[in-house]
Amino acid sequence: xxxxxxxxxxxxxxxxxxxxxxxxxxxxxxxxxxxxxxxxxxxxxxxxxxxxxxxxxxxxxxxxxxxxxxxxxxxxxxxxxxxxxxxxxxxxxxxxxxxxxxxxxxxxxxxxxxxxxxxxxxxxxxxxxxxxxxxxxxxxxxxxxxxxxxxxxxxxxxxxxxxxxxxxxxxxxxxxxxxxxxxxxxxxxxxxxxxxxxxxxxxxxxxxxxxxxxxxxxxxxxxxxxxxxxxxxxxxxxxxxxxxxxxxxxxxxxxxxxxxxxxxxxxxxxxxxxxxxxxxxxxxxxxxxxxxxxxxxxxxxxxxxxxxxxxxxxxxxxxxxxxxxxxxxxxxxxxxxxxxxxxxxxxxxxxxxxxxxxxxxxxxxxxxxxxxxxxxxxxxxxxxxxxxxxxxxxxxxxxxxxxxxxxx
Amino acid sequence: xxxxxxxxxxxxxxxxxxxxxxxxxxxxxxxxxxxxxxxxxxxxxxxxxxxxxxxxxxxxxxxxxxxxxxxxxxxxxxxxxxxxxxxxxxxxxxxxxxxxxxxxxxxxxxxxxxxxxxxxxxxxxxxxxxxxxxxxxxxxxxxxxxxxxxxxxxxxxxxxxxxxxxxxxxxxxxxxxxxxxxxxxxxxxxxxxxxxxxxxxxxxxxxxxxxxxxxxxxxxxxxxxxxxxxxxxxxxxxxxxxxxxxxxxxxxxxxxxxxxxxxxxxxxxxxxxxxxxxxxxxxxxxxxxxxxxxxxxxxxxxxxxxxxxxxxxxxxxxxxxxxxxxxxxxxxxxxxxxxxxxxxxxxxxxxxxxxxxxxxxxxxxxxxxxxxxxxxxxxxxxxxxxxxxxxxxxxxxxxxxxxxxxxx
DNA sequence: TTATATAGTTCAAGCGATAAACTAACCGCC
DNA sequence: GGCGGTTAGTTTATCGCTTGAACTATATAA
Numbered sequence: 001x002x003x004x005x006x007x008x009x010x011x012x013x014x015x016x017x018x019x020x021x022x023x024x025x026x027x028x029x030x031x032x033x034x035x036x037x038x039x040x041x042x043x044x045x046x047x048x049x050x051x052x053x054x055x056x057x058x059x060x061x062x063x064x065x066x067x068x069x070x071x072x073x074x075x076x077x078x079x080x081x082x083x084x085x086x087x088x089x090x091x092x093x094x095x096x097x098x099x100x101x102x103x104x105x106x107x108x109x110x111x112x113x114x115x116x117x118x119x120x121x122x123x124x125x126x127x128x129x130x131x132x133x134x135x136x137x138x139x140x141x142x143x144x145x146x147x148x149x150x151x152x153x154x155x156x157x158x159x160x161x162x163x164x165x166x167x168x169x170x171x172x173x174x175x176x177x178x179x180x181x182x183x184x185x186x187x188x189x190x191x192x193x194x195x196x197x198x199x200x201x202x203x204x205x206x207x208x209x210x211x212x213x214x215x216x217x218x219x220x221x222x223x224x225x226x227x228x229x230x231x232x233x234x235x236x237x238x239x240x241x242x243x244x245x246x247x248x249x250x251x252x253x254x255x256x257x258x259x260x261x262x263x264x265x266x267x268x269x270x271x272x273x274x275x276x277x278x279x280x281x282x283x284x285x286x287x288x289x290x291x292x293x294x295x296x297x298x299x300x301x302x303x304x305x306x307x308x309x310x311x312x313x314x315x316x317x318x319x320x321x322x323x324x325x326x327x328x329x330x331x332x333x334x335x336x337x338x339x340x341x342x343x344x345x346x347x348x349x350x351x352x353x354x355x356x357x358x359x360x361x362x363x364x365x366x367x368x369x370x371x372x373x374x375x376x377x378x379x380x381x382x383x384x385x386x387x388x389x390x391x392x393x394x395x396x397x398x399x400x401x402x403x404x405x406x407x408x
Numbered sequence: 409x410x411x412x413x414x415x416x417x418x419x420x421x422x423x424x425x426x427x428x429x430x431x432x433x434x435x436x437x438x439x440x441x442x443x444x445x446x447x448x449x450x451x452x453x454x455x456x457x458x459x460x461x462x463x464x465x466x467x468x469x470x471x472x473x474x475x476x477x478x479x480x481x482x483x484x485x486x487x488x489x490x491x492x493x494x495x496x497x498x499x500x501x502x503x504x505x506x507x508x509x510x511x512x513x514x515x516x517x518x519x520x521x522x523x524x525x526x527x528x529x530x531x532x533x534x535x536x537x538x539x540x541x542x543x544x545x546x547x548x549x550x551x552x553x554x555x556x557x558x559x560x561x562x563x564x565x566x567x568x569x570x571x572x573x574x575x576x577x578x579x580x581x582x583x584x585x586x587x588x589x590x591x592x593x594x595x596x597x598x599x600x601x602x603x604x605x606x607x608x609x610x611x612x613x614x615x616x617x618x619x620x621x622x623x624x625x626x627x628x629x630x631x632x633x634x635x636x637x638x639x640x641x642x643x644x645x646x647x648x649x650x651x652x653x654x655x656x657x658x659x660x661x662x663x664x665x666x667x668x669x670x671x672x673x674x675x676x677x678x679x680x681x682x683x684x685x686x687x688x689x690x691x692x693x694x695x696x697x698x699x700x701x702x703x704x705x706x707x708x709x710x711x712x713x714x715x716x717x718x719x720x721x722x723x724x725x726x727x728x729x730x731x732x733x734x735x736x737x738x739x740x741x742x743x744x745x746x747x748x749x750x751x752x753x754x755x756x757x758x759x760x761x762x763x764x765x766x767x768x769x770x771x772x773x774x775x776x777x778x779x780x781x782x783x784x785x786x787x788x789x790x791x792x793x794x795x796x797x798x799x800x801x802x803x804x805x806x807x808x809x810x811x812x813x814x815x816x
Numbered sequence: 817t818t819a820t821a822t823a824g825t826t827c828a829a830g831c832g833a834t835a836a837a838c839t840a841a842c843c844g845c846c
Numbered sequence: 847g848g849c850g851g852t853t854a855g856t857t858t859a860t861c862g863c864t865t866g867a868a869c870t871a872t873a874t875a876a
Binding site (some may be wrong): 451463492 | 851852853854855856857858862863864865
């Protein structure tokens with residue numbers, strides 16, 4: 001599973017004009033402000049020093065960004081220094097984006113400010129398994145409208161949105177190519193209708209990719225390069241390289257759930273054989289542990305598994321150990337192909353870390369020694385709402401990288 | 409094995425100035441000329457139409473490129489059309505680059521024009537196995553000087569060079585991190601001394617990556633996305649995505665030879681277990697086929713294998729079938745992780761294609777059905793000198809993408 | 817109050833792309 | 847051969863954006 005919105009349209013042979021310089025510097029200034037530590041407000045002079053632009057250019061650029069409503073002046077901040085105090089600048093707290101998520105058991109929507117602060121968040125349980133997209137989208141639209149209204153009540157205008165879905169997506173056409181657990185195949189979503197009138201529209205994301213982006217933005221280490229592995233009913237992945245999602249030629253890279261970890265293994269729902277998902281997916285683990293993985297009772301099945309593990313029941317322990325070893329094989333191979341050296345475990349892999357880690361580490365040292373050190377295997381810092389936050393964050397980021405799309 | 413020279417230095421927060429526009433348009437014009445069909449010479453007016461730049465801008469840019477010696481005016485070409493005939497432009501045929509290669513059994517050097525035409529090429533047999541780098545480099549320097557003189561005699565000035573080596577390299581520091589079959593570990597090469605006085609210097613490449621780039625430039629299909637798999641003593645790979653080498657965070661992506669294809673398999677020279685190389689590498693195939701893979705006799709071993717296959721000797725047939733199946737597993741996993749949908753087989757995989765293809769195709773349909781169609785499995789179009797041509801071509805390409813580095 | 821230091825703005829200059837006018841070179845046709 | 851038509855390429859004025867220096871604004875220190 002993999003996809004994104006960042007299409008880096010650099011292949012088109014387009015003439016470069018002076019406007020490009022402006023756009024580039026607009027993004028440079030905005031990026032500098034966005035990356036400054038929270039609560040600390042850069043001044044124009046500091047931005048000039050940090051970017052290498054002249055004060056004159058920074059003033060002119062900041063003026064544009066203020067007019068576009070992206071930046072905001074905070075009063076003077078005389079810090080006891082000599083000289084005239086500067087005017088602090090911050091991302092306009094009255095502008096934000098919405099993140100939304102459709103998953104198997106719930107729909108969710110939340111609004112965050114441009115700096116990533118969550119202002120409203122709402123999760124609504126809903127069984128979306130094998131449901132047509134229409135009713136799900138309608139329910140989400142209603143939820144999104146509520147959240148948007150709540151954000152507006154707090155003085156925040158929503159500029160754009162991102163929607164995460166557990167399946168292969170094509171962001172350009174807002175189409176879900178396959179979402180096995182929703183039963184969706186080639187479903188075109190009317191994302192514009194979800195949140196009408198947004199200047200930036202709504203972008204579609206793959207759930208694992210969005211969660212990987214959330215890890216990038218909110219994770220503690222601020223790693224530039226890592227593989228995020230999302231353990232849900234399916235096993236998905238998001239590959240972050242140089243702080244960008246790596247999407248491959250068609251936007252579907254990172255499908256670690258379908259790496260072959262046992263050539264003699266069982267058939268997979270994808271049509272392949274011996275995929276990681278057939279051993280380390282939730283259903284596979286439950287089955288191997290002798291736990292009934294009934295519909296609707298997924299969280300209960302997980303509780304049952306945890307109890308069985310705590311009681312050291314052999315079936316459960318062996319099932320998780322086998323999953324850990326297979327995960328190691330898949331990560332080893334991924335590391336060789338993509339040169340990635342850090343892994344973040346999400347979903348049930350994070351929950352099961354205690355039992356999963358020893359076989360995983362052992363497996364990695366057997367199949368790719370020295371490539372991925374144990375300290376570079378971590379669990380997700382962002383929990384349940386990860387995909388939602390990631391989708392929202394990605395929309396913010398694309399705005400910050402191309403601020404000229406707004407008004408200016 | 410993977411690496412490259414293209415470092416895409418876009419992460420540095422550097423202010424964009426008007427010079428950037430010039431550089432960008434310089435590259436745009438040059439790229440347009442370079443991509444025009446061979447023998448056909450674009451005029452300034454045609455370039456203006458193709459790029460969207462004005463005639464005035466194109467004239468000014470072309471002037472710069474003429475002064476830098478990169479472009480060359482060919483006389484007027486009245487084509488029976490009405491109106492004033494235009495002046496044809498081409499890449500200056502009197503400028504070129506050198507490609508060089510150090511491999512286990514030989515060293516090689518060649519000079520190509522900026523448009524990719526090979527002007528001189530020289531391969532010199534030499535046993536470099538477990539040899540210190542000094543003598544090898546000295547021998548290559550002497551060979552390179554000869555080739556450079558021969559090119560000069562034909563009126564070609566060499567601007568830069570590329571050196572391909574069978575191992576992991578760090579292009580930035582011109583260091584060979586490991587080249588198992590040469591016995592080199594952390595060897596810093598004095599590439600500048602190899603060809604003194606070049607305006608563009610000499611860049612280091614991994615051999616499989618360079619060969620992949622050659623396939624990109626010279627292959628018949630002009631595919632934008634493919635995985636090149638180089639079958640030598642080791643199994644290397646080069647991943648081309650959107651016409652660029654994908655190098656991963658540290659420049660070592662594409663090591664398909666060390667994907668785990670059999671978790672219960674044998675230990676690999678890399679320290680791992682069950683790597684593709686332990687089943688599909690030359691030594692592994694020879695051993696499984698019951699052929700003595702002695703030093704120096706590698707080409708003879710290959711001949712022996714071909715004979716054994718022709719005679720349908722079971723050991724040989726089974727060895728190659730197993731290699732094909734394992735190759736399929738590795739390609740299936742790579743396809744999932746990188747979203748690649750086409751494969752080009754090089755080295756002994758190309759030689760053995762007849763026997764390798766059936767088990768490979770079968771394996772792919774078992775492990776990643778629908779992902780890689782049989783017609784997207786092809787063999788290398790460029791033969792022996794592939795790495796050399798690829799290295800040279802990559803140096804040319806980096807010049808065409810940043811022509812301002814020359815004089816202008 | 818004055819000196820000093822820093823923030824931010826104004827203004828002339830330079831560079832590069834653009835559009836339109838202009839010159840150059842060829843074809844066809846009478 | 848001369849003239850209109852057509853296309854190629856250059857010249858010129860203008861515009862947009864960054865730059866650097868001068869200038870104004872506002873603080874602290876003595």
